[in-house]
Amino acid sequence: MSEHVLTLAESLKDRARDALGQRNLVLVGLMGAGKSSIGRLLAQQLGIPFVDTDVEIERVSRMTITELFAAYGEQEFRALETRVIKRLLRGGPRVVSTGGGAFINDSTRMHVKRGSLSVWLKADLDVLWDRVNKRDTRPLLKTENPKQTLENLMNARYPIYAEADLTVLSRDVGKEVMVKEVLAAIAEGNTAESKAP
Numbered sequence: 001m002s003e004h005v006l007t008l009a010e011s012l013k014d015r016a017r018d019a020l021g022q023r024n025l026v027l028v029g030l031m032g033a034g035k036s037s038i039g040r041l042l043a044q045q046l047g048i049p050f051v052d053t054d055v056e057i058e059r060v061s062r063m064t065i066t067e068l069f070a071a072y073g074e075q076e077f078r079a080l081e082t083r084v085i086k087r088l089l090r091g092g093p094r095v096v097s098t099g100g101g102a103f104i105n106d107s108t109r110m111h112v113k114r115g116s117l118s119v120w121l122k123a124d125l126d127v128l129w130d131r132v133n134k135r136d137t138r139p140l141l142k143t144e145n146p147k148q149t150l151e152n153l154m155n156a157r158y159p160i161y162a163e164a165d166l167t168v169l170s171r172d173v174g175k176e177v178m179v180k181e182v183l184a185a186i187a188e189g190n191t192a193e194s195k196a197p
């Protein structure tokens, strides 16, 4: 039985690897969607390098995301984010987990659309809120009503995330299930959104 499951998983990985080819796999979506954690696991399964753009931005600037926003503001952060992502996309194939605002930036989105496969991890407000509300590392949510801010961001951004090549519904089903669904979406070349309950 377990041998059978492993064979299936291996063939899924092979099919996803074949479908991806030499392209980068770029995860987009709102804060809390699981881009950073699922991206790391996907890279392990695909056997290609992983990079989180926020981690890379923090490394090159030697500042945290919170410090960058406080010192230079969002506009400067976006400019740095675009430069970093543009560079990272050149060195693929990799799994690239972006920060939530990256794909919203016209210039960054244009770079992602050129030669990468983009996957939108889409989640509903309560799933996102349950996840982000446990940490205070996201400067955009330091508002009087952070859940409302998150909802406003959803309304503004979802039509743009929808431009991603594939959409997979992110929900609390365990990370390995999410990884499998993203690999299946890549392998099939279609959206796994219909798997939602």
Ligand SMILES: Nc1ncnc2c1ncn2[C@@H]1O[C@H](COP(=O)(O)OP(=O)(O)O)[C@@H](O)[C@H]1O
Pocket: 029, 030, 031, 032, 033, 034, 035, 036, 037, 038, 097, 131, 132, 170, 171, 172, 173, 174, 175, 178
């Ligand atoms: N499928 C999932 N089920 C449960 N928790 C998850 C899932 N995906 C992510 N998480 C948790 O949600 C939080 C936010 O995930 P993260 O990967 O940082 O999201 P993002 O990078 O999109 O903001 C983390 O604590 C992570 O462990």
Ligand SMILES: O=C(O)C1=C[C@@H](OP(=O)(O)O)[C@@H](O)[C@H](O)C1
Pocket: 029, 030, 031, 032, 035, 036, 054, 065, 098, 099, 100, 101, 102, 137, 138, 139, 140
């Ligand atoms: O949505 C956004 O604009 C942001 C999302 C964050 O990344 P995560 O989506 O990984 O939390 C981080 O880049 C920064 O706080 C801004």
Ligand SMILES: [Mg+2]
Pocket: 035, 036, 037, 054, 097, 098, 099
């Ligand atoms: Mg992240």
